[in-house]
Amino acid sequence: DAKTTQPNSMESNEEEPVHLPCNHSTISGTDYIHWYRQLPSQGPEYVIHGLTSNVNNRMASLAIAEDRKSSTLILHRATLRDAAVYYCILRDRGSGNTPLVFGKGTRLSVIA
Amino acid sequence: DADVTQTPRNRITKTGKRIMLECSQTKGHDRMYWYRQDPGLGLRLIYYSFDVKDINKGEISDGYSVSRQAQAKFSLSLESAIPNQTALYFCATSDHGTGDEQYFGPGTRLTVT
Numbered sequence: 594d595a596k597t598t599q600p601n602s603m604e605s606n607e608e609e610p611v612h613l614p615c616n617h618s619t620i621s622g623t624d625y626i627h628w629y630r631q632l633p634s635q636g637p638e639y640v641i642h643g644l645t646s647n648v649n650n651r652m653a654s655l656a657i658a659e660d661r662k663s664s665t666l667i668l669h670r671a672t673l674r675d676a677a678v679y680y681c682i683l684r685d686r687g688s689g690n691t692p693l694v695f696g697k698g699t700r701l702s703v704i705a
Numbered sequence: 706d707a708d709v710t711q712t713p714r715n716r717i718t719k720t721g722k723r724i725m726l727e728c729s730q731t732k733g734h735d736r737m738y739w740y741r742q743d744p745g746l747g748l749r750l751i752y753y754s755f756d757v758k759d760i761n762k763g764e765i766s767d768g769y770s771v772s773r774q775a776q777a778k779f780s781l782s783l784e785s786a787i788p789n790q791t792a793l794y795f796c797a798t799s800d801h802g803t804g805d806e807q808y809f810g811p812g813t814r815l816t817v818t
Contacts, residue, residue, distance in 0.1 A: 629807075636709075636795045636809030637748065680747065684805075692738055692763065693807055695747035 597681045602700040605671045613666040613699055615681030620661050625684045627693070628655065628666050630677040637680065637695070640666065676703045708732045709810035711796050717816045718786050726781045726813050728796030737779035738797040738807065739763075739771060741790075748795060754779055755801070786817040 598616040605611040617626065628640040641648055641655045643664075648655040654667040668675055680698040685691065709730045718724050728737065736755050740748040740763075750763030752771040760771060768790060770782045783790055796810040 634812075636797070636812055637807075638809065639806045642806075678747075692750050692753050693748075694750070695740075697745075697747045 597683060597696055599679075599681050599696065599699045601697065602702065604702045604704060605668075607673060607703055607705050608670050611668040611671045611675070611701065613668075613679050613681075613701065614663065615665070616663045617681070617683055618662045620683060621685065623685050625686055626655065626657060626661075626664050627682045627684050628653070629680045629682065629693070629695075630675075631680070631698070632674075632677045640679070642684075671701075671703045673703050673705060676701055709796060709798055709808055711794075711810040711813050713813060714811065715814045717818065719818055720787055722786050724783045724786055724815070726794055726796075726815070728779045728781070728810060730777050730796075730798045730808075730810075732798055732800070732808060733776075734798040734800040734808070735776060736799045736801060736805070737773065738799075739769075739779065739781045740795045740797065741765065741792040742795065742812075743792050751781065751794075783815075783817075786815075788817045791815060791817045 625644050627642040629637040630640050631637040641653050643655045656665045678698040678700050680695050682693050712727045738753040739751040742748045749765050751769050753761050754773045757773050772780050794813045797807045799805045799807045
């Protein structure tokens, strides 16, 4: 799977939007962009995924650059509960669905 | 009830002991995974199984073995535990037919002294 690059940490104020960036300059045409997050003392949980078009769900939005070499996870109004490590992962659907490969992610702190 | 359960949740064992971590799921998924997480690091894949008769090594399988006893059960064994296997262990499941989103258990904290 192609590699992703994320900032080690970010900070946000409560109730403000948060934009978490991810660079994946070597992404291939069959790579989906997945985001998971890990709350303190819990296992990771799925947030969102996309291929080319921007995606929205109840948790977040995913904005994908036109060239697909970068993407941004958007939390529209950060809450204290959103403090977690966020992982951006590429997944090649063309290779038989290989398991997720986690990097170190971005640790998001939310300030009240 | 949780969809993915892990037992035990915490375990302290001595060097050289054999230990088994168990994972059960009620989601009806065909795929199961074992990861370990060390402090400040992301998760690393140990083993995975795409169905009952399928076992695959991950990036750090040395010192570990697994058994897929049934579609719903996937156990991880440390044949002779060593201190650097002290970590947080996560089981996960997914269903290839519905997007393959992975669902994680709550984790097992293992300490080898």
